[in-house]
Amino acid sequence: MTDPLTYKSTGVDLDAAERAKQSLKALVSDTRDENTLSELGAFGGLYRVPADVEEPVLVSSADGVGTKLKVAFASGRHHTVGQDLVNHCVNDILVQGARPLFFLDYLATGKLDEGIVPEVVRGVSLACRENRCALLGGETAQMPDFYGEGEYDLAGFIVGVVAKKRLIDGAGIEPGDRLLALPSSGLHTNGYTLARAIVFEHMGLGPDDPFPGTGESVADTLLKVHRSYLRVIQPLLASGLVKAIAHITGGGIEGNLPRVLPAGVGAMIVADSWEPPPVFRTLAEGGNVDPREMFRVFNMGVGLILAVAPGDEDTALERLGGEAWSVGHVGPGEGVEFSGSFRM
Amino acid sequence: MTDPLTYKSTGVDLDAAERAKQSLKALVSDTRDENTLSELGAFGGLYRVPADVEEPVLVSSADGVGTKLKVAFASGRHHTVGQDLVNHCVNDILVQGARPLFFLDYLATGKLDEGIVPEVVRGVSLACRENRCALLGGETAQMPDFYGEGEYDLAGFIVGVVAKKRLIDGAGIEPGDRLLALPSSGLHTNGYTLARAIVFEHMGLGPDDPFPGTGESVADTLLKVHRSYLRVIQPLLASGLVKAIAHITGGGIEGNLPRVLPAGVGAMIVADSWEPPPVFRTLAEGGNVDPREMFRVFNMGVGLILAVAPGDEDTALERLGGEAWSVGHVGPGEGVEFSGSFRM
Numbered sequence: 002m003t004d005p006l007t008y009k010s011t012g013v014d015l016d017a018a019e020r021a022k023q024s025l026k027a028l029v030s031d032t033r034d035e036n037t038l039s040e041l042g043a044f045g046g047l048y049r050v051p052a053d054v055e056e057p058v059l060v061s062s063a064d065g066v067g068t069k070l071k072v073a074f075a076s077g078r079h080h081t082v083g084q085d086l087v088n089h090c091v092n093d094i095l096v097q098g099a100r101p102l103f104f105l106d107y108l109a110t111g112k113l114d115e116g117i118v119p120e121v122v123r124g125v126s127l128a129c130r131e132n133r134c135a136l137l138g139g140e141t142a143q144m145p146d147f148y149g150e151g152e153y154d155l156a157g158f159i160v161g162v163v164a165k166k167r168l169i170d171g172a173g174i175e176p177g178d179r180l181l182a183l184p185s186s187g188l189h190t191n192g193y194t195l196a197r198a199i200v201f202e203h204m205g206l207g208p209d210d211p212f213p214g215t216g217e218s219v220a221d222t223l224l225k226v227h228r229s230y231l232r233v234i235q236p237l238l239a240s241g242l243v244k245a246i247a248h249i250t251g252g253g254i255e256g257n258l259p260r261v262l263p264a265g266v267g268a269m270i271v272a273d274s275w276e277p278p279p280v281f282r283t284l285a286e287g288g289n290v291d292p293r294e295m296f297r298v299f300n301m302g303v304g305l306i307l308a309v310a311p312g313d314e315d316t317a318l319e320r321l322g323g324e325a326w327s328v329g330h331v332g333p334g335e336g337v338e339f340s341g342s343f344r345m
Numbered sequence: 346m347t348d349p350l351t352y353k354s355t356g357v358d359l360d361a362a363e364r365a366k367q368s369l370k371a372l373v374s375d376t377r378d379e380n381t382l383s384e385l386g387a388f389g390g391l392y393r394v395p396a397d398v399e400e401p402v403l404v405s406s407a408d409g410v411g412t413k414l415k416v417a418f419a420s421g422r423h424h425t426v427g428q429d430l431v432n433h434c435v436n437d438i439l440v441q442g443a444r445p446l447f448f449l450d451y452l453a454t455g456k457l458d459e460g461i462v463p464e465v466v467r468g469v470s471l472a473c474r475e476n477r478c479a480l481l482g483g484e485t486a487q488m489p490d491f492y493g494e495g496e497y498d499l500a501g502f503i504v505g506v507v508a509k510k511r512l513i514d515g516a517g518i519e520p521g522d523r524l525l526a527l528p529s530s531g532l533h534t535n536g537y538t539l540a541r542a543i544v545f546e547h548m549g550l551g552p553d554d555p556f557p558g559t560g561e562s563v564a565d566t567l568l569k570v571h572r573s574y575l576r577v578i579q580p581l582l583a584s585g586l587v588k589a590i591a592h593i594t595g596g597g598i599e600g601n602l603p604r605v606l607p608a609g610v611g612a613m614i615v616a617d618s619w620e621p622p623p624v625f626r627t628l629a630e631g632g633n634v635d636p637r638e639m640f641r642v643f644n645m646g647v648g649l650i651l652a653v654a655p656g657d658e659d660t661a662l663e664r665l666g667g668e669a670w671s672v673g674h675v676g677p678g679e680g681v682e683f684s685g686s687f688r689m
Contacts, residue, residue: 004633005632005633005634005635005638006539006542006543006547006632006633006634007539007634007635007638008536008538008539008638008641008642011538011539011541011542012538013538013539015595015596015600015641015642038402038512042604043441043604044406044437044438044440044441044591044592044604044605045404045405045406045437045438045440045441045443045505046404046405046406047402047403047404047441047512048402048403048404048405049400049401049402049403049509050394050401050402050403056393057393057394058382058391058392058393058394059391059392059393059394059403059446059447059504060389060390060391060392061389061390061392061447061449061481061482061502061504062388062389062390062449062482063449063450063451063482063483063484063502064451064484065451065453065484065486065488067486067488068488068489068490068491070491071490071491093388093389094388094389096388096389097387097388097389097391099389102403103403103405105405105406105407105502106407107407107408107409107451107500107502109409109498109500137405138405138406138407139407140407140408140409140500142409142411142500143538144409144411144412144498144538145412145538146412146415147412147414147415147492147498148491154453154488154491154498156451156453156484156486156500158405158407158449158451158502160403160405160504161389165393168382168391192352194352194355194356194357194487194488194489195350195351195352195355195357197355198350198355199350203350247388248388251359251362252359256359260386260387260388261388288349288350289348289349289350290349290350290351291349291351294349294351294352297352297359298352298359
């Protein structure tokens with residue numbers, strides 16, 4: 002007869018899971034709002050549909066942090082990736098005109114680390130508060146043999162709402178419309194497999210080394226939080242000036258801008274209308290990466306692109322508060338064409 | 346000068362990602378309904394709040410498949426885990442009275458396998474159709490160094506709706522109420538780390554070997570699809586008889602039933618009111634697992650427990666169609682007490 006097996010002896014600790022859940026309670030309840038009807042621990046999170054939205058349309062998105070997590074592991078800094086995740090999701094529904102209602106996270110670990118889990122969720126909770134979004138629930142999974150010691154995967158799901166007539170779907174776009182860009186805060190949450198290969202393998206740097214060109218450490222540069230555009234965009238949404246918005250994520254400008262353009266129109270981007278931040282130049286040089294590849298993988302300093310009618314361009318630029326610039330225009334055709342040279 | 350690096354040379358293939366997305370289009374569009382307003386590829390999925398629900402409350406849940414995935418990997422069978430995921434999520438919101446609206450999945454791989462990804466999503470799509478739930482979007486992440494060859498993690502997120510006055514929240518429960526059980530279809534999606542250790546390590550079985558006691562193979566027994574209780578429960582919800590429902594997942598009866606009981610009441614479960622299916626006996630014997638531990642880790646044949654007033658018990662049993670049984674009652678106290686002996 003074999004020694005008695007237990008769940009714990011095979012790697013899953015239900016008591017640790019319960020303690021972790023308790024440690025997250027305050028982080029979750031900090032994000033409650035007047036429409037949050039459930040407490041942590043319910044099977045499903047309850048959220049009342051806001052009564053002030055006419056013909057409400059729910060807008061939802063699922064996303065992960067990708068291998069940016071590996072930078073968090075390498076630097077032992079776990080409180081920013083949750084912010085990346087929430088902000089990424091907020092932007093993905095903002096581009097259709099929605100404001101966030103609630104968020105759920107999925108955190109999968111090998112062995113549940115009672116130090117790391119609350120750090121990760123602290124970032125999620127902070128960004129939920131900043132974006133006025135209730136952290137309605139989530140799943141913390143213990144999966145031995147799936148993840149290395151101290152490692153985890155992190156994904157999230159957001160639900161927002163927009164009145165049907167306020168939906169931004171690119172329908173009114175036509176050739177001649179102007180394209181405006183908003184700066185990114187860094188790599189955001191994309192291209193990290195290439196960036197890590199360049200920085201850690203080819204350049205041989207560690208998390209605490211200075212990152213050439215940025216005046217900050219490698220960890221500070223690569224963990225720069227994915228920016229939420231909610232506050233800068235929301236006043237403009239109320240004005241009704243915006244015809245389409247694209248969030249520049251994996252695939253860069255050419256992979257994302259066409260997602261919001263109707264058939265028969267394309268985007269002309271003036272490649273030298275801005276200078277990509279130093280982090281991108283360092284990556285291009287460090288990995289000897291072709292400029293076209295750089296623009297296909299990274300956001301290159303452009304986090305969001307908006308389309309407005311030519312007559313609304315000045316008003317929109319003004320309302321965006323000085324950091325936006327005119328990056329191109331809409332023309333006949335399809336996809337994205339770049340004019341001017343890639344500045345690196 | 347180093348050879349030029351590309352995203353693809355470091356392990357992320359954007360073209361493969363685009364091909365995979367195209368291969369999923371039909372699976373997603375098969376699940377569309379009259380409230381689905383977006384196409385695959387939009388930044389956020391759009392879903393209209395149904396107009397026929399009074400004071401609509403959204404009920405949402407996030408979940409994963411856990412290490413049941415390892416059984417799918419070992420047997421090369423990838424089309425059932427998506428069903429497990431969706432059905433698990435459907436049950437988690439059903440217990441609060443909600444019907445599903447839409448679902449999003451998160452599928453994370455090391456290298457994107459163009460054979461496996463559509464198989465996984467096929468299961469998600471099938472279960473979405475069965476539960477009348479739109480597959481509104483999802484994320485397929487390529488994360489080199491995170492997952493082994495042919496391996497992946499899979500999580501999901503569901504949103505459902507219930508009229509506020511139809512919410513099931515256990516509020517009316519009082520001592521004397523009856524507890525009814527519905528059978529599970531197998532292990533559902535819980536306890537797989539222990540089950541795998543017993544079956545593959547201690548018993549030394551492979552996926553194609555016969556599983557003692559079930560008359561089926563190890564793969565067939567362990568990949569049995571987590572059952573959705575939507576169809577059997579929904580007619581009963583309309584009757585208003587149900588005071589509370591618990592989905593018996595990780596933590597077993599004692600970990601889940603108290604989640605829906607108000608303070609000051611507990612559950613008395615008659616442990617010998619049913620005979621756990623053979624799969625559980627084989628696991629207990631194969632791992633020499635203590636019966637208490639078995640009941641703490643596995644559902645032991647009970648997938649769902651409902652609470653009804655004593656006068657409604659016969660009606661409820663009848664409407665549940667013959668497979669339900671009386672499993673205990675509500676009493677003063679807290680938590681779960683078992684009476685009778687554990688039949689194994």
